[in-house]
Amino acid sequence: MSRWGITIPLTGVPLPRHRELIESLPGLGYTDAWTAETAGTDAFSPLLLASQWAPELRLGTAIVPVYTRGPGLLAMSAATLAECAPGRFVLGIGTSSPVIVRNWNAAEFTDPYARTRDTLRFLRSALAGEKVTQDYPTFSVEKFKLERAPETAPPVMLAALRPGMLRLAAKEADGAITNWLAPSDVPAVRAETGPDLELVARIFVCPTEDADAARSLGRLLISSYLTVPVYRAFHDWLGRGERLAPMHEAWAEGDRKRANEVIPDEVVDDLIVHGSPARCRERIKSYVDNGLTTPVISVLPTGGDPIDQVRALSPSA
CATH class of the missing domain: 3.20.20.30 (Luciferase-like domain)
Incomplete structure (x- = not known):
């Protein structure tokens, strides 16, 4: 490399x-x-x-x-x-x-x-x-x-x-x-x-084999960043709009906890390197x-x- x-x-x-x-x-x-x-x-x-x-x-x-x-x-x-x-x-x-x-x-x-x-x-x-x-x-x-x-x-x-x-x-x-x-x-x-x-x-890297801990941290970051309009549009363009729609709905309603919970594991694993x-x-x-x-x-x-x-x-x- x-x-x-x-x-x-x-x-x-x-x-x-x-x-x-x-x-x-x-x-x-x-x-x-x-x-x-x-x-x-x-x-x-x-x-x-x-x-x-x-x-x-x-x-x-x-x-x-x-x-x-x-x-x-x-x-x-x-x-x-x-x-x-x-x-x-x-x-x-x-x-x-x-x-x-x-x-x-x-x-x-x-x-x-x-x-x-x-x-x-x-x-x-x-x-x-x-x-x-x-x-x-x-x-x-x-x-x-x-x-x-x-x-x-x-x-x-x-x-x-x-x-x-x-x-x-x-x-x-x-x-x-x-x-x-x-x-x-x-x-x-x-x-x-x-x-x-x-x-x-x-590239966001969480070097731990505790997948639950890595995903929990990843969800916090994803809901904080990807609800910003420019990043939302980016991921719509990349094809994640449907999978992230529940997060955006919960965020718009002010329910931050639910916004994190509804982010699918596969999205976290796509965007956060862990292990x-x-x-x-x-x-x-x-x-x-x-x-x-x-x-x-x-x-x-x-x-x-x-x-x-x-x-x-x-x-x-």
Whole structure:
């Protein structure tokens, strides 16, 4: 397998405690470390630390919302990381969700496709060191030029779920980033991107042989995420609409407990990798066998030490 990524920081592990683990990742067979950005750490700070702790790793954001930073600040943050990890940083951007953008960051969530497209185009110019004056359909920039443009502009990937954004990624970006899909879903995504675009996916992994515990945690996550409209539409497109309809009905009625209970086991098993570490590694590999370029493991808490679990899930274990 060419790439094998991990999501940092690990749940419940203080950021400074990551140093020893991150230094060991290349020796364990990991090639990538990726961050997310919701209400925990920001996406850039853990990668700045990792850039100094493990110079061999490729580092990526999956993803930074296009609404929560101004275009110039987003370019500055990306340029800073590109300077610290020359040739090893990937900027992943996306729309995020109305909850994160509007409810938590007091920003407008409008025209997500257009805003993502315009931000991508701005970043292409800005990270190349150009002075940008442009009226984009969703925002305007006047005379912006990075004072410390990176020697090599980092690749820019797009968070993409359904055909429109996947095609935009294939046409204008350096890759597509997705999540919440099963190995059997990868060909449908690949059909929109074509075979050559790098396709990254965050894969939720619960390394325990207690299937009931893994499914219980999986149901909580599925009901929290897949009731968000963009993910609901994604799974309708993938063909899970009928199986998830009872969950959506219960959620709309405010019955969170029932929403979890009515998620079928087979849906949980499709979307959450669980079992022994060896079983989990096999399942992750099946994503690659179906067309995924870069699996990025997100270790779910099982009560064990997540650092030990990262080691157990490594491709060289």
